[in-house]
Amino acid sequence: MRFMLLFSRQGKLRLQKWYVPLGDQEKRRLGRELVQTILGRKAKMCSFLEWRDLKVVYKRYASLYFCCAIEEQDNELITLEVIHRYVELLDKYFGSVCELDIIFNFEKAYFILDEFLLGGEAQETSKKSVLKAIEQADQLQENIDFQMRLFPAPS
Amino acid sequence: MSDVVERTLTALPSLLSSDPSPGRPSSTSKLGTLIRGITELTSKHDEEKLIQRELVSIKEQVSSPNTTMRQMKELMVRAVYCEMLGYEASFSYIHAIKLAQQGTALDKRVGYLAVSLFLNESHELLLLLVNTVLKDLQSTNLIEVCMALTVVGQVFPKDMIPAILPMVEEKLNHPKEIIRRKAVLALYKFYLIAPNQVQHIHSKFRKALCDKDPGVMSASLHIYLEMVTEKPEGYKDLVVSFVTILKQVVGGKLPIDFNYHSVPAPWLQIQLLRILSLLGKNDRSTSEMMYEVLDESLRRAEMNHNITYAILFECVKTIYTIHPKAELLEKAAKCIGNFVLSPKINLKYLGLKALTYVVQQDANLALQHQMTIIECLDHSDLIIKRETLELLFRITNGQNVKVIVEKLLEFLRHSKDDYVTIDLGGKVTELAEKYPSEMI
Numbered sequence: 001m002r003f004m005l006l007f008s009r010q011g012k013l014r015l016q017k018w019y020v021p022l023g024d025q026e027k028r029r030l031g032r033e034l035v036q037t038i039l040g041r042k043a044k045m046c047s048f049l050e051w052r053d054l055k056v057v058y059k060r061y062a063s064l065y066f067c068c069a070i071e072e073q074d075n076e077l078i079t080l081e082v083i084h085r086y087v088e089l090l091d092k093y094f095g096s097v098c099e100l101d102i103i104f105n106f107e108k109a110y111f112i113l114d115e116f117l118l119g120g121e122a123q124e125t126s127k128k129s130v131l132k133a134i135e136q137a138d139q140l141q142e143n144i145d146f147q148m149r150l151f152p153a154p155s
Numbered sequence: 156m157s158d159v160v161e162r163t164l165t166a167l168p169s170l171l172s173s174d175p176s177p178g179r180p181s182s183t184s185k186l187g188t189l190i191r192g193i194t195e196l197t198s199k200h201d202e203e204k205l206i207q208r209e210l211v212s213i214k215e216q217v218s219s220p221n222t223t224m225r226q227m228k229e230l231m232v233r234a235v236y237c238e239m240l241g242y243e244a245s246f247s248y249i250h251a252i253k254l255a256q257q258g259t260a261l262d263k264r265v266g267y268l269a270v271s272l273f274l275n276e277s278h279e280l281l282l283l284l285v286n287t288v289l290k291d292l293q294s295t296n297l298i299e300v301c302m303a304l305t306v307v308g309q310v311f312p313k314d315m316i317p318a319i320l321p322m323v324e325e326k327l328n329h330p331k332e333i334i335r336r337k338a339v340l341a342l343y344k345f346y347l348i349a350p351n352q353v354q355h356i357h358s359k360f361r362k363a364l365c366d367k368d369p370g371v372m373s374a375s376l377h378i379y380l381e382m383v384t385e386k387p388e389g390y391k392d393l394v395v396s397f398v399t400i401l402k403q404v405v406g407g408k409l410p411i412d413f414n415y416h417s418v419p420a421p422w423l424q425i426q427l428l429r430i431l432s433l434l435g436k437n438d439r440s441t442s443e444m445m446y447e448v449l450d451e452s453l454r455r456a457e458m459n460h461n462i463t464y465a466i467l468f469e470c471v472k473t474i475y476t477i478h479p480k481a482e483l484l485e486k487a488a489k490c491i492g493n494f495v496l497s498p499k500i501n502l503k504y505l506g507l508k509a510l511t512y513v514v515q516q517d518a519n520l521a522l523q524h525q526m527t528i529i530e531c532l533d534h535s536d537l538i539i540k541r542e543t544l545e546l547l548f549r550i551t552n553g554q555n556v557k558v559i560v561e562k563l564l565e566f567l568r569h570s571k572d573d574y575v576t577i578d579l580g581g582k583v584t585e586l587a588e589k590y591p592s593e594m595i
Contacts, residue, residue, distance in 0.1 A: 011183065013240065015239075015336065016274075019309075020274075021277060024243070028241050044500065044536075045535075045536045045538070046500050046504050046538045046539060047502065048501065051574075052574050053574065073429075075425055075469055076501075076504075076505065077461055077462075077464050078421065078469075080460060080461060081415070081421065081462045081465060084461075106236070107232055107268060114309070115305075116270075117339070118305065118308050118309070118340045119340055119343065121343075122422050123336070123340075123374065126410070126412030128412050129333070129412070136298060136303075137298050138261075138303075140261075140296075140298050141260045142263035144259060144260050144261075149336050
């Protein structure tokens with residue numbers, strides 16, 4: 001996968017993950033133009049796009065657009081499922097996820113994305129093990145928090 | 156839609172109240188304030204002003220010696236947010252690295268995340284990260300090892316690979332499967348950016364392929380796909396292993412966890428299909444080893460879910476790439492037919508794509524569906540139209556070239572996309588050269 005973008009219906013970026021090295025200017029320009037192109041498509045149209053020299057797969061879930069740019073030889077349908085799986089993971093983690101969860105906890109959304117898609121490739125790990133890995137890290141944080149409350153550091 | 160509104164409205168009061176939920180650091184409310192501030196503004200100019208003010212405040216705080224790691228974490232999150240909106244915050248890069256170095260648990264995690272989002276491989280600051288990663292790889296805390304491996308798999312400077320390679324290799328034998336899996340993926344990343352550095356450990360990849368944990372095994376497939384793409388002859392001896400694994404997956408022998416909507420390990424199946432198609436190309440004896448399992452995959456993927464269509468599509472592609480076998484070709488052709496005739500627009504698109512792919516081998520198939528193809532020419536979705544034109548381009552012959560060129564020109568007249576214009580224009584010229592007499 002080359003990159004994944006999440007954006008709202010007004011075109012506001014909620015998450016971006018780039019798996020190819022590109023300059024900042026380039027990223028911003030690409031992102032903006034792609035967002036406009038996708039927002040211009042109608043509801044019943046194909047989820048796949050050949051835009052510039054990229055293959056793009058996108059899907060809208062409620063008020064959020066999930067959009068991935070993939071390699072020439074990648075399978076478009078499976079990318080749709082990658083998006084779906086990611087949404088399922090978010091849903092399980094946040095408990096009935098909505099756009100606000102992703103906006104205010106975007107770093108958690110990134111953690112989950114990184115567990116599932118490492119280096120741009122979807123990992124065939126069970127849903128359980130991805131979420132378990134995140135939970136363990138959260139648990140570690142809670143333990144440390146608890147310790148710090150019992151024994152606050154001297155100011 | 157109203158369901159979402161309802162949930163939003165119920166969530167708002169807790170978000171707007173200033174006392175944080177127990178156990179959660181109060182720092183997240185600062186990010187909340189920033190976000191709410193931005194959503195309230197209407198003009199881009201106001202947003203710029205607000206963000207610039209925010210960036211100045213962040214800059215001050217990160218440079219102050221009194222900032223704790225906890226506060227630094229929160230500042231990094233805000234900096235990431237600002238960069239995401241398109242504003243530059245490069246002063247925070249070095250602090251992200253420091254956070255990864257000095258923070259613990261979640262602070263470290265956010266530090267690593269910020270680094271992977273801010274920097275790319277060629278950035279000079281990345282060298283500073285290497286020591287931190289080395290230290291974390293040796294940590295007794297497994298979660299820190301995981302974090303280090305995750306970041307290595309995403310951004311790592313090419314020149315420092317030799318420094319870290321032995322430690323990553325060591326992790327391949329770790330008792331915990333999540334660490335083995337991440338180690339394999341880190342090596343995959345190394346292979347992509349510096350293939351000669353990892354030449355000597357091919358035997359370790361083989362071990363990963365036979366790993367008892369399916370996650371580790373599927374991670375090794377990414378590397379194998381790359382290696383097989385480059386040099387298929389070198390891996391013909393592994394065909395038996397790949398076929399066996401695919402058989403087991405399709406037969407439902409994997410733990411039930413790996414099922415995705417009652418389909419066993421779809422991503423794994425697709426990776427294997429791709430590898431097999433590369434290995435079986437132009438090689439009759441190798442292809443013969445695969446026919447059975449391909450037949451089985453086709454049969455099993457009969458259900459009506461997007462994911463089974465994905466597997467079917469990949470199967471069909473594989474069948475047409477390897478040495479041909481009549482029965483399989485027949486079944487695959489039927490599949491393509493189903494796709495093209497499907498009312499679901501995504502499947503139609505893929506059906507057309509598949510037809511384009513196979514039309515060189517089997518021109519009859521396109522003829523069978525010519526009514527549908529003609530319908531698609533006038534489809535409201537431009538993408539479908541374009542794909543149809545691609546297909547027509549492939550089946551051009553002396554008789555139909557005039558009609559096809561007319562349609563291409565018509566599309567070109569309405570096209571606003573430069574890339575499309577160049578591409579199709581090129582095709583028209585090609586046809587003109589091939590059939591000069593008909594063009595008049």
